[in-house]
Amino acid sequence: MNIEQAKEIVISAINDVLEGKAEISEEMQLIGGVSLLDSMKLVEVCLALEDLADEHGFEFDWTSEAAMSKSRGMFRSVAALAEEFANQSEV
Amino acid sequence: MDILEKLYKRWSGIDYPFLIHSSGSLRFDEVANKQNVDLSEVNSGDVVALIGDFNPQSILTLLKLIDKNVILVPLTVDTRTQHEYFFESALVDVVIEGDEVKRLNHCQNHELIDELRAKEHAGLVLFSTGTTGRPRAILHDLTMFMQRFETPRPTLKTINFLLFDHIGGLNTLLHTLFNKGTVVAPKSRSVEDILATCAEHEIEVLPTTPTFLRMMLMSGLIPDSVPKSLRIITYGTERLDQPTLDALCELLPNVEFRQTFGMSELGIVRVKSESSNSLFMKVGGEGVETRVVDNVLEIRSQTRMLGYLNAESPFDDEGWYNTKDIVEERDGFYKVTGRTSEVINVGGLKFMASEVERVALQCENVELAKAEAKSNPITGQHVELTVQSATNSEVDKVGLKTFLAVQLPKHMMPKRIRIAAVSVGHRFKRA
Known part of the structure; x- marks a missing residue:
């Protein structure tokens, strides 16, 4: 999966969780003051990505110890999460 | 002990069965007159695994083994894949299945078993069915356990779908035998079969689980298929929810709902529900004390196990057992709201x-x-x-x-x- 496909999937997952109520950009922060997602909604996004990864034939790991150690970086922005999603699809 | 002799006297002149099952019934004289398994090679103090069920031969062998002051390990064929582990954990000396008596060789000993042997008391080993780790071998002093049956108590006609290798199943069997009652083993655990059995045998007490009660409620079979004979429904082993209990009480106003509570480690504890439609209960009985520490129920019981044969003691220095059940307390009654391991932290x-x-x-x-x-x-x-x-x-x-x-x-x-x-x-x- 290339990065553009991953971005599309991540944006669509966030859009679903936010019920289409906000414009989502690649630069959008996922954690922190200006994020549109609260922690509960971010969990929902990740679970949706788990399901979407399953549909694309790979496992999206965001809960293991290894994943947790890079979670801060992964949740920095929509683009960072998409990059991690694309990377995991190649493993 | 002289259990068989005592039971023989109590059942003298009585010709109704103490056990009714799907393929027939069993009177005490059928058990007493059953061909003996040759137990001449079994010695007092031996750890004896008895693989059986509630059939005449198993029941007779069980009673004879208690009389011989052995340390009894009741097992069923359902757990056969675990038997080797059970034999090893309980330091089993002899295995009995049907007519076959087989001695196992090992050179291990355990101080709790040695203590029982020194006192010439019979023992009972049961295996925990916990969800974590391997089953634990729970050792009870069976001679002390049997004392509860010395005092005659009334019996009600009950269904028992507990197993031969469980403290509740053995307690019901012995209680029924010592008090000249009748216990009925149902064909299956389906709601239809259980209610049909209740009607056919005019059952007075139906022990259940909350899962069974929910299924019974959804089956549409109540109240019409519940016979008038049914006076008490008990439930335990999992938590029941209030909406289910309320619905059951409304549909079956003449049935008393009673909660049960206990665990193999503590022996049998007596429980009294606050009322039929209440999930609050009083835990007690002779020699049983309770306290709540950080919302968790702790119990100290004189009928507790001696210890695990394959794990550290779960009791603190003063003999308290942490049930890991989180409770709400109201006027001395407790309501279990969860397990400490079930707390979710979001x-x-x-x-x-x-x-x-x-x-x-x-x-x-x-x-x-x-x-x-x-x-x-x-x-x-x-x-x-x-x-x-x-x-x-x-x-x-x-x-x-x-x-x-x-x-x-x-x-x-x-x-x-x-x-x-x-x-x-x-x-x-x-x-």
Whole structure:
């Protein structure tokens, strides 16, 4: 999966969780003051990505110890999460 | 001990059966006159695994073994794949199955078994059915356990679907034998079969689990298929939810609902429900004390086990046992609200998995519900819910989600919902 496909999937997952109520950009922060997602909604996004990864034939790991150690970086922005999603699809 | 002699006297002149099962019935004289298994090679103090069931030969051998002051390990064929582990953990000297008596060679000993032998007391080893780790070998002083049957008590005609290798099953068998009662073993555990058996044999007491009660409620068979003879329904081993109990009390106003509580480690403890429609209960009985530490129920019992044969003692220095059951207390009555291991912590907000399950069970067509905590790097944990649809119906996932969103605070809302079979334990965990 290339990065553009991953971005599309991540944006669509966030859009679903936010019920289409906000414009989502690649630069959008996922954690922190200006994020549109609260922690509960971010969990929902990740679970949706788990399901979407399953549909694309790979496992999206965001809960293991290894994943947790890079979670801060992964949740920095929509683009960072998409990059991690694309990377995991190649493993 | 002279159990057989005592029982023989008590059953003299009585010709009704003490056990009724799907293929017949059993009177005490049939047990007493059954061809003996040759126990000449079995010595007092031997650890003896008896693989059997509630049939004449097993019951007779069981009684004879208690009379011989052995340390008894009752097992069933259902757990055959674990028998080697059980033999090793309990330091079994002799295995009896049917007519076959086989001695095993080992050179191990255990101080708790040696203590029983020194006192010339019989022992009983039961295996825990906990969900974590391998089963633990629980050793009881059977001579002390048998003293409870010295005082005659009234019996009611009851169904028993407990197993031969469980403290509740053995307690019911011995109570029935010593008090000249009748116990009925049902053909299966289906709601239809159980209610049909109750009607056929005019059962007075029906011991159940909350899962069975929920299924009975959804079966549509109550109240019409519940016979008038049924006076008491007991429930235990899992937590029951208030909506189910309320619905049952409304449909069956003449039946008394009683909660049971106990665990193999503590022996049999007496429990009294506050009322038929209350989940609050008093835990007590002779030699049983209770206290609550940090909302967790602790019990000290004189009938407790001597210890585990293959694990550290779970009792503190003063003999208290931490039940890991979180309770609410009201005027000396306790209501179990969850297990310490079931506390879910979402972003620092703690709640019980059972709270989510309780709400899910109120949604249309949900038969069983299991809420579980899953770890995540964002909120620490989140809830995932599995629900099982009632027979011939389907749970509307979107409808369930909407229902839960209205009923539950945001942090308790399941982040993933699956419609799938919810596994239910195949046997009672507790007496």
